[in-house]
Amino acid sequence: MEFWFTELHTPNVKFSVKVxxxxxxxxxxxxxxDIFESPEFGRFLAVDGYIILTQRDEFIYDEMLAHVPMAVxxxxxxxxxxGSGDGGVVRELLKYKTIKAIxxxxxxxxxxxxxxxxxxxxxxxxxxxxxTIYTENALRFIRHIENEYDLIxxxxxxxxxxxxxxxxxxxxxxxxxxxxxxxxxxxxxQSPFYEEDRVETQKAHKRIVNNFPICRVYQAHIPxxxxxxxxxxxxxxxxxxxxxxDAEAWNQLGIKTDYYTTNLHKGCFALPAYVERMLxxxxxxxx
Amino acid sequence: xxxxxxxxxxxxxxxxxxxVVPFDVPGHKRGRGNxxxxxxxxxxxxxxxxxxxxxxxxxxxxxxVIKEAEELAAEAFGAAHAFLMVGGTTSAxxxxxxxxxxSGEKIILPRNVHRSVINALVVNGATPIxxxxxTDNRLGIALGMKISQVERAIEENPEAKAILVNNPTxxxxxxxxxxxxxxxxxxxxxxxVDEAHGTHFYFGENMPLTAMASGAxxxxxxxxxxxxxxxxxxxxxxxxDVSAGYVRQVINLTQTTSASYLLISSLDISRRNxxxxxxELFAEVMRIADYARTEIxxxxxxxxxxxxxxxxxxxxxxxxxxxxVYTLDIGLAGIEVYDLLRDEYDIQLELGDxxxxxxxxxxxxxxxxxxxxxxxxxDVKRRYSKDRSGLFDHEYINPSVVMTPQEAFYAPKEExxxxxxxxxxxxxxxxxxxxxGIPILAPGERITQEIIDYILYAKEKGCQLTxxxxxxxxxxxxxxxxxxx
Numbered sequence: 095m096e097f098w099f100t101e102l103h104t105p106n107v108k109f110s111v112k113v114x115x116x117x118x119x120x121x122x123x124x125x126x127x128d129i130f131e132s133p134e135f136g137r138f139l140a141v142d143g144y145i146i147l148t149q150r151d152e153f154i155y156d157e158m159l160a161h162v163p164m165a166v167x168x169x170x171x172x173x174x175x176x177g178s179g180d181g182g183v184v185r186e187l188l189k190y191k192t193i194k195a196i197x198x199x200x201x202x203x204x205x206x207x208x209x210x211x212x213x214x215x216x217x218x219x220x221x222x223x224x225x226t227i228y229t230e231n232a233l234r235f236i237r238h239i240e241n242e243y244d245l246i247x248x249x250x251x252x253x254x255x256x257x258x259x260x261x262x263x264x265x266x267x268x269x270x271x272x273x274x275x276x277x278x279x280x281x282x283x284q285s286p287f288y289e290e291d292r293v294e295t296q297k298a299h300k301r302i303v304n305n306f307p308i309c310r311v312y313q314a315h316i317p318x319x320x321x322x323x324x325x326x327x328x329x330x331x332x333x334x335x336x337x338x339x340d341a342e343a344w345n346q347l348g349i350k351t352d353y354y355t356t357n358l359h360k361g362c363f364a365l366p367a368y369v370e371r372m373l374x375x376x377x378x379x380x381x
Numbered sequence: 382x383x384x385x386x387x388x389x390x391x392x393x394x395x396x397x398x399x400x401v402v403p404f405d406v407p408g409h410k411r412g413r414g415n416x417x418x419x420x421x422x423x424x425x426x427x428x429x430x431x432x433x434x435x436x437x438x439x440x441x442x443x444x445x446v447i448k449e450a451e452e453l454a455a456e457a458f459g460a461a462h463a464f465l466m467v468g469g470t471t472s473a474x475x476x477x478x479x480x481x482x483x484s485g486e487k488i489i490l491p492r493n494v495h496r497s498v499i500n501a502l503v504v505n506g507a508t509p510i511x512x513x514x515x516t517d518n519r520l521g522i523a524l525g526m527k528i529s530q531v532e533r534a535i536e537e538n539p540e541a542k543a544i545l546v547n548n549p550t551x552x553x554x555x556x557x558x559x560x561x562x563x564x565x566x567x568x569x570x571x572x573x574v575d576e577a578h579g580t581h582f583y584f585g586e587n588m589p590l591t592a593m594a595s596g597a598x599x600x601x602x603x604x605x606x607x608x609x610x611x612x613x614x615x616x617x618x619x620x621x622d623v624s625a626g627y628v629r630q631v632i633n634l635t636q637t638t639s640a641s642y643l644l645i646s647s648l649d650i651s652r653r654n655x656x657x658x659x660x661e662l663f664a665e666v667m668r669i670a671d672y673a674r675t676e677i678x679x680x681x682x683x684x685x686x687x688x689x690x691x692x693x694x695x696x697x698x699x700x701x702x703x704x705x706v707y708t709l710d711i712g713l714a715g716i717e718v719y720d721l722l723r724d725e726y727d728i729q730l731e732l733g734d735x736x737x738x739x740x741x742x743x744x745x746x747x748x749x750x751x752x753x754x755x756x757x758x759x760d761v762k763r764r765y766s767k768d769r770s771g772l773f774d775h776e777y778i779n780p781s782v783v784m785t786p787q788e789a790f791y792a793p794k795e796e797x798x799x800x801x802x803x804x805x806x807x808x809x810x811x812x813x814x815x816x817x818g819i820p821i822l823a824p825g826e827r828i829t830q831e832i833i834d835y836i837l838y839a840k841e842k843g844c845q846l847t848x849x850x851x852x853x854x855x856x857x858x859x860x861x862x863x864x865x866x
Contacts, residue, residue, distance in 0.1 A: 231749065233756040238679075259753050263726050267760035304725075 099130055099138075101145055103320040104288045111135055111145075111318075117212060124202045129212045135318055137212060137213035141181065141205070148318045152182050152216070154353045158326055160186035161354040162362070163245050163278045166333045168192065170244040175261055175274065176232050177249035179205035185219035189349045196225045196311075197243075199236075203229045233259050239272040246273060248281035261294070262303045269288040270305045270331075278330040283311060284371045287321035295325060302329045310335050311373055312362040314353070324370070336363050337351045384656035388446040389649040392437050393429055393536040393642060400640060406432050406639070423680025431642055440465060441633055442638040451647045456604070458583050459593045460618035462625040464632060465648050466601075470577045471497040472632070473601035473617040475504070477573040480599065480623070480631045481543035484540050484787075489534045490545040492780055493523040496813055496848070498545060499786050499823045506787040510538050513779050515695030520686070521736040523819075524695040525556030528564070536566050537656075543571040549578050551732070551819075552739065553703030554696050555688050558595040566596070567822045571623075573601040579606040580616075580700060584669070587696035588863065599625050607702065609744050610651035614644040614649045662744045666702045669751055670742045673704050676755045682711040682762050704740045707757070712767030716842045718758075721765060726757040734814065735842070778835060781827040783807050788826030789860065797856040800836060803828045805857035811848030814839055820848070828859070 100110045111132050118129040125142045132138060136149030138195045147155070160183050164170060170196040175183055179200030187193055198220070200206055206227065209217040220227060228235060246269050250260035259265055260281075269279050281302070284295040306329035316324045328335045341356035365373075403410050412419040412427035419427050419806040433439040438447035447465060454463035466473045474497040480711040482488045484506030492511045502509055512534045514523040526546060530560060535541070544565045555859070558574070565572045574592035580602050582588040592600035604610040608857045615649060619628055655662070677685040690696045708718045719733025731741040740754055780857045784792070784807070803826065812822040821839075840846055846854040 231752045233752040234676075237756045237759045259749055259756075262753060262757075264753060264757035264760045270757055303598065328420060 099132070099140070101140070101143060104189070104290065107288070107320075109145075109318075109320070111138070111175075113132050118208055120203075120204050120208065122204060124204070125209055127202070127204050129208060137210065138318070139205075139213070141202075142158055144361070145318050147182060147213075151214070151317050152180075152312050153351075154316050154325055155319075155324070156182035156186050156311070157351050157354040158362075159183050159249060159282065159343075160282055161349070161351060162312060162328060162359060163247070163280045163335070164190055164333065165341075165356060165359055166328075166330075166335055167244065167276065167278060168279075168340070168347070170293070171195070172243050173245045173247065174236070174243045175247045175249065178247070179203075179227075180209040180213055181217040181219040183247055183249055184222070184225055185216055188222055188224070190347070194224060196222075197330060198225060198227045199227060199230060199232050200227060201231055209210050223288055224343065233265060233268065236265075236268040236272050239268075241274055242272050244277055246277070246279045248279065250282060259297050261301070263304060266301050266305045266329075273331060276330075276332040278328070278333055279306070280329075281327045282327035283327040283354060285321045285324055286372060287323055291320060296372055296376045298327065299373050302327055303377050305329070308334055310363055311365060311369070313365060313369075314362065328363075336360055369379060382453055382652060384453060384538055386449075386453060386455060386652045387646075387649045388449040388453070389437070389646045392446040393431075393646055396431070396436055397428060401639050403431075403433065406771050406809060408762050410464075411570065424752065429642055429646065432639060433642075437642065438815050440467065440538070440645060441631075441636070441638055447645065450645075450652070453656075454616060454648070454652045454754055455618070457652050458589070458616065458618050459481040460600075461621040462619045462628070464617040464619075464628065465645055466617050466632075466636075467613065467644045468615075468636060469607075469613045470501075470575075470603040470615040471495075472636065473500040473615050474498055474575055474577075475635070476617055476628065477575075477599045477601060477634050478502065478507070478543075478545070479505050479634070480628055481571045481573055486545050487541040488545060489524050489531070489538060489541050489570070491523070491547055492685065493550065493819045494545065494547060495577070496631075496811060496820055498575070499811070499820060501785040503790045503824060504787075506785065507542075508785045509778065509782065510541060511782060517690070520684075521709075521734070522554075522705075523550065525550065525554050525697060527695045528557055528560055529694075531561055532564060535564060535570065539568060541570055543598075545573040545575065546597075547575045549576075549582075549589065549698075549700045549703075551578060552705050552737070553578070553700030554690070555589040555698035555700065557694065558590055558597065560590065563594045571599070571811050572597040576600045576618075577603040577615075580604055580606060580655075580698075581605050581659070581663050581666070584655040585663030586660055587667075587701070588663070589700060593618055593620065596620065599628075604647075604648055604651055606741075607743050608655060611644055611647040614648045614651075616648065617680070624745075636786060650814070658734050658758040666742055666744060666746065669746050669748065670702050670704050672748075673740070673751050673755060676751075677706055677758060679703075680755070680762060682766065683708060683758060684710065684711060702742055704742050706740070708738060709736045709769055711762050711765075712769040713765060714842050715759070718761055720843055721761050722754075722757055725755075726760070728754060728757055728856075731850055734844075735839070763838050771853065776828075778821065778831055780823065781829070782823075782825055783827050784825040786824040793861045794858045795861050796858050797851060800833060800854070803859055804830050806831060806857075806862075809858045809860055810850060810858070812846060812854065814844045815849045817833055819857055822848075822857075830859070 097113045098110045111191045113130045115131040128140045138148035173196045285291045310328045409415040438445045478501035489510045491514045574597045582591045598620045602616040625798035674685040715737040722728040731739045808822045
């Protein structure tokens, strides 16, 4: 018997992972959550049929969301994280002793519960006393907050469905307002490769450019995501992501990583020509 | 009757199962002749786009499944008769007017009627007697009809055949319908209700009184607005003293003889949905609207109004599902907020006028979209709010009626006069802000400087103006000066 999980990366492209076991499934109005065991990617979590994380490559995604902004501003103390109910990003953030508080907004409590059971090595980070979990609508949580956070990390699950509100202009506007004068926001920024994803990448970039004075995009290789090529957004009120990196200071912290390095940090903002062009296309549209 | 039944829907399903070979119209033959139409609308939809035939009845003269669907609807709405309408609520409103009065007769109506009412007067030649609605000067919106004004209009025009009431208005304002019906009936006048925005009153709990429950003679109900049916489908309801046969004849004067079964079946299914689940559905709609009102009022600068507007007369009741937000205090006209939300936030509202925006909350809404709306309003305030000086906040202008809409529409006219030069002239056409589609000028009304200023201001603020022959609304047609009246 062969048991395969298949995700449509586009209507014309399928990505299939051979599965040993279907470990968990649950469904509510926020979507369907599934956890599988696979020989190649280890355990993996899918929401509404889309792979969110795999044990094999989550480190790339989580490290890139956490360490890039932390290396630019090591003085960050108060952080707001949207999504990431699996605890992966928080695990990376907790490697910094200087961080005082992490507020995590995960509307889908089911994700947190399932991850605590099936991905304890990631989710145990959520039990750290510095972490507070809110299961609330993200927009509702943030819209009245002002000048409160040093860093906001937006780990939206996808561009459609319940996570859609994390990709809107009103959301990025609220993030800007909730950040301090030297605040940084990083977000998952979709893949630039396939047409449908590209449109959303551009839309998100346009929305962020509209709100922040400094907006850059960086990249990573994530095998289990559509096209395997992924972008992240770095937006800030003051810090520039490459010029303001103090590589020596970060390396002295002695934080162990498997993907992130300060050399990679400098390189990951160097984008392919076609990506530069698609971003520039929306940067020129002012209102 | 068993409200679980949906006779037209069931007949269509049966029809599909029988795989009848079509040698009749429509010519696309279940979509086979038009593959792109099928890929746009889907096979199931196109297959049901059929013509009237014996098993599916005929809307012009219903005797089987459509008749049964109308009887079920009549019961669900508490009406003596219900007509399925496929020409929009416009056709229902026009049928009411054409049923109630004819050339030379009078009909009493509030000035803030939908264009469809005055259009019907252009067709039948009846004379409108306008009752100026009360207005809320702060919000700049027209309210309901005051009982004292209705009484005066009736006393001054005892020969009028009917009185038409907007209930609720676009903004959710209800008049004292029961009292109006009582006074009108005492004077032998029919009561026609434009209930386009009140479908849910018939199915939800703790809602304002419906036209049929208040004893009105005819009512037009936009099932496609709060009722969930397809756009352009509607119900016309009649009370016990109205001849259904005569109303059918009036409908058939202008109604298509090729009524769409997509529209007809959507009315049937939606009636069933609301009859079976309306209470819960509209309780949820009210909960969402209340939540949004509370959250928006917390922002500061916006005013999302509700039942506190009730004043016992011109605001006799308020539709709790309506979410209208007054925006002038953040220094933006409603239409400006409406445009910003659409262009910058990908949020489409129902309407923006001078001082307000209206977000339509209905049975398809979810909390997550409401959270977006509230947050977008917070962000609009943060990014765009201005000093409020220089903002026009008065929406309603009393009209000066010189001749009937029909006389003016067909009178010898001087065409395409630049709008700034029309002060004092008599307009022969409509000028409307859309939505809500309520005329600023109707045929036969005198143009004043105030009206010209208002039209120019509305254009400048980005309102969509419609009606005149000149589609840019830079010029108006007026009555020839030599003509004396």
